[in-house]
């Protein structure tokens with residue numbers, strides 16, 4: 475049996491919850507540029523967003539495979555996991571590198587829904603993908619760190635209680651390797667906003683709440699440092715394989731949604747006296763999209779399998795994200811084309827899903843950077859940066 479056929483109980487349960495939030499719900503939230511509050515609450519109450527939190531902290535202790543199925547099903551049902559996926563992987567940073575005290579303090583509350591850890595602040599406006607050059611500094615002053623700098627594209631700040639923040643604690647000139655000297659902190663957003671941290675929302679193509687953050691002497695208690703000072707970049711990297719694999723699963727959910735939607739429309743829509751789906755010019759792009767989604771799915775399950783077995787999975791996670799983001803984008807394009815003019819009408823949801831899935835060629839990592847990873851780390855080609 476293929477992994478895609480396993481976990482039917484999880485699929486059925488998530489599908490049943492998603493069915494309570496039909497396409498009209500997501501369309502309306504998108505139209506209002508709102509947040510799917512009721513949907514995220516329902517997912518939280520049902521325990522789905524605590525899937526990867528160990529049972530001893532109130533979660534269900536499931537693996538990445540199960541978590542990825544939850545994300546896939548949300549997107550396959552016409553929703554958008556982008557509103558809530560941060561919690562799935564951000565809590566992993568705390569789980570792997572936080573002290574027992576921090577885990578006891580936060581994880582049970584995250585699992586119960588009392589606290590949301592939906593945000594991670596890494597990207598900066600002047601340095602972009604070149605993360606080790608980031609300029610936000612955190613200086614230790616007694617029992618606090620004082621943060622100054624700026625971040626951009628930091629998502630879900632206005633719907634989260636906590637944020638993981640990456641900042642430089644030792645100047646770049648003073649470290650042996652550029653990846654050293656950065657640290658991560660857990661920031662209480664309610665305390666921070668208005669007390670050294672300002673938030674400015676960025677209107678954007680997708681209904682994705684994302685923001686510029688400005689730090690002007692933001693004070694963070696020293697006990698909010700996660701792990702050892704100076705090792706933050708390594709800790710963030712540790713979490714990327716889970717993030718990439720989960721995003722791959724979301725793209726696969728989108729891909730299936732596009733192909734199913736397009737196939738149904740192509741059977742129904744009659745032009746020149748026959749269903750448009752009888753024309754090979756309409757069939758082939760959909761068949762091709764289906765093949766590519768299925769292929770991406772195999773790589774996604776391989777990344778999940780290795781991750782859950784605690785084996786290295788950087789190559790598979792990156793390749794799954796690459797293949798799935800490309801497959802969902804091409805499926806979206808084929809779906810839109812199949813719908814002709816109606817693909818542009820909001821009531822068909824195609825244009826919304828088309829915008830949503832496009833993001834994954836750029837964030838959380840752009841396609842070029844994955845190609846660069848494969849070229850250098852797998853093929854052993856010389857480093858280009």
Ligand SMILES: Cc1cc2nc3c(=O)[nH]c(=O)nc-3n(C[C@H](O)[C@H](O)[C@H](O)COP(=O)(O)OP(=O)(O)OC[C@H]3O[C@@H](n4cnc5c(N)ncnc54)[C@H](O)[C@@H]3O)c2cc1C
Nearest residue numbers: 594595596597602603627628629682684837838839840842
């Ligand atoms: C909606 C949205 C939500 C986001 N949410 C978050 C978040 O919650 N937290 C967070 O920290 N970040 C977030 N991001 C940021 C996201 O991770 C970055 O946008 C992404 O990593 C690309 O960085 P950049 O935009 O600075 O592009 P740049 O680094 O400026 O790159 C621009 C383009 O040039 C290409 N490029 C750059 N250097 C090279 C090279 N050496 N070789 C080949 N090509 C290259 C890139 O691939 C890209 O296509 C979000 C972004 C968006 C759009």
